[in-house]
Amino acid sequence: MAFGEHTSKEIIGSRSKELQGKKIILCITGSVAAIKSTEVARELMRRGADVYAVMTKAAQQIVHPDMVEWATGNPVVTELTGQIEHVTYAGEHRNRADLILVAPSTANTIGKVAAGIDDTPVTTTLTTGIGAGIPVIIAPAMHASMYKHPIVLQNIEKLRDIGISVLMPRMEEGKAKIPDTEEIVQAVVDRLTVERDLAGKRILITAGPTRSYLDAFRYITNPSSGKMGVAIAEIALARGADVTIVYGPASAKPPRGAKVIPIETTEEMLDAVVDELKAGKYYAAILSAAAADYGAADRKMEKTPSGKKE
Incomplete structure (x- = not known):
């Protein structure tokens, strides 16, 4: 000094x-x-x-x-x-x-x-x-x-x-x-x-798992942590992008600075993505979520008693 x-x-x-x-x-x-x-x-x-x-x-x-x-x-x-x-x-x-x-x-x-x-x-x-x-x-x-x-x-x-x-x-x-x-x-x-080659560009990312409900409490899901989507979001933010994450119930924490839209089901994820794409112009959409591939044909709105044969 x-x-x-x-x-x-x-x-x-x-x-x-x-x-x-x-x-x-x-x-x-x-x-x-x-x-x-x-x-x-x-x-x-x-x-x-x-x-x-x-x-x-x-x-x-x-x-x-x-x-x-x-x-x-x-x-x-x-x-x-x-x-x-x-x-x-x-x-x-x-x-x-x-x-x-x-x-x-x-x-x-x-x-x-x-x-x-x-x-x-x-x-x-x-x-x-x-x-x-x-x-x-x-x-x-x-x-x-x-x-x-x-x-x-x-x-x-x-x-x-x-x-x-x-x-x-x-x-x-x-x-x-x-x-x-x-x-x-x-x-x-x-x-x-960091090179700011995405400055001013909007990027939509899906991340994490979704849930397919069988009744009011039980659901089918997968162990996706959401880490891939979060990592992509962090890199996009560092490169200057405005990031929106449609985020399922995962363990990884979304990065600060991103707009986070929490969802649970595949239907909610689809609705959120469609709404975002209609509302504003995005440079890219990266669909990294582990969305459920199948579920119950009819979800029961009450809890199914344990041991009951359906």
Whole structure:
């Protein structure tokens, strides 16, 4: 560490060198999830990145800029001045940032970016960076009802259509929570180290087994773990695709960032696949599920008594 350099930078590269030499702009907006921003910054640094933060006024009411400066070891941009910080960080020149990460992002910021409005340090930096071709990753965080608003969902699709990666939030306790720190950091690593030849393309995957019910409780199935479909989904996500998984009751855990449609029966899987293909244009469909090949001609809606001959 050079004389006079911030001691927080001692952790850079302490975990891996995956992001060594990469400059990342961390944009922080006014979601309560802003309390996670320093954790995200530190983990990016441990992977080798140098992190520069830009904050909205609303974010500063939740996390003090001094805390963010301590976490990153760099001055925090809280307003745009004659230094034209947005151009210095994200303009069209050789020493610009390698990636812009918005974590957390409010619905308000998503809407502004989708509409090309740049009236905060964060949105102005994003407008500059998008125009300069810098990769952008957005991690939404808001109440679930806000996330489900049709216009918010349309805005997210607008951003994806121009190549921006929008991570799937964790839908818990009535909220669309910011993704786990590890997921956010891995998305950054993937974006900067893996070829993004599927960016902007939608891929539909089926995975896991299905069940063919005999009565209200008993069913025929198979021991498929769903691992193949999950592995395909992980690779597709890393290569930039927007992934939807129609997923049977398997043991493997679907990857974060994919849209998961849970199903049980072959009929439900078929209906889900048909609905998805009708609703939107997919680049590819990969049918890796172990769907049941046969079942009972007539499912009984009550439990068949044990020992009863049918």
